[in-house]
Amino acid sequence: xxxxxxxxxxxxxxxxxxxxxxxxxxxxxxxxxxxxxxxxxxxxxxxxxxxxxxxxxxxxxxxxxxxxxxxxxxxxxxxxxxxxxxxxxxxxxxxxxxxxxxxxxxxxxxx
DNA sequence: TGTTTGACCACGG
DNA sequence: GCCGTGGCCAAAC
Numbered sequence: 305x306x307x308x309x310x311x312x313x314x315x316x317x318x319x320x321x322x323x324x325x326x327x328x329x330x331x332x333x334x335x336x337x338x339x340x341x342x343x344x345x346x347x348x349x350x351x352x353x354x355x356x357x358x359x360x361x362x363x364x365x366x367x368x369x370x371x372x373x374x375x376x377x378x379x380x381x382x383x384x385x386x387x388x389x390x391x392x393x394x395x396x397x398x399x400x401x402x403x404x405x406x407x408x409x410x411x412x413x414x415x
Numbered sequence: 416t417g418t419t420t421g422a423c424c425a426c427g428g
Numbered sequence: 429g430c431c432g433t434g435g436c437c438a439a440a441c
Contacts, residue, residue, distance in 0.1 A: 307437090307438090308438095325423090325424095326422075326423055326424085327423070327424065330423085330424095330436090335436095335437080336436060336437060337423070337424085337435080337436035337437055338423040338424060338436080339421065339422095339423050339424085339435095339436055339437065339438085340423090340436080340437055340438070341422085341423075342421065342422045342423055343421060343422080343423095343437080343438065343439075344422095344438095345422055346421070346422055348422095356422080359422080360422090361422075361423065361424080362423075362424060362425085366422085367422050367423080368422025369422080370422075371422055372422095378422095
């Protein structure tokens with residue numbers, strides 16, 4: 305399983321209405337850096353089953369929105385799941401933040 | 416082989 | 429708020 309497959313697995317495991325960060329995924333998978341996560345997610349546009357809109361940067365900002373079909377698609381999809389977005393930032397980010405270790409077993413991802 | 420780029424992060428000015 | 433710097437690792441050129 306390559307590192308981006310792990311990123312996809314974790315991303316797909318993000319609960320609806322919750323968000324996580326590139327850094328959290330990188331930390332959970334011990335990939336070495338959050339940049340790998342961003343790069344992997346950049347590839348996800350070809351994957352139809354990856355909720356990449358639930359992944360934001362460390363400040364809760366939808367930094368990847370420009371990679372979606374439309375710059376607003378990411379926000380709209382999040383709002384459809386109950387996540388409020390203002391100025392491209394997740395509201396109540398600390399409450400909506402989800403860490404992979406909260407639901408996943410790290411030993412399943414390579415450890 | 417070496418350089419640039421990227422949906423990042425943290426810190427500093 | 430903006431920009432620069434250093435670190436991170438893989439892909440593309």
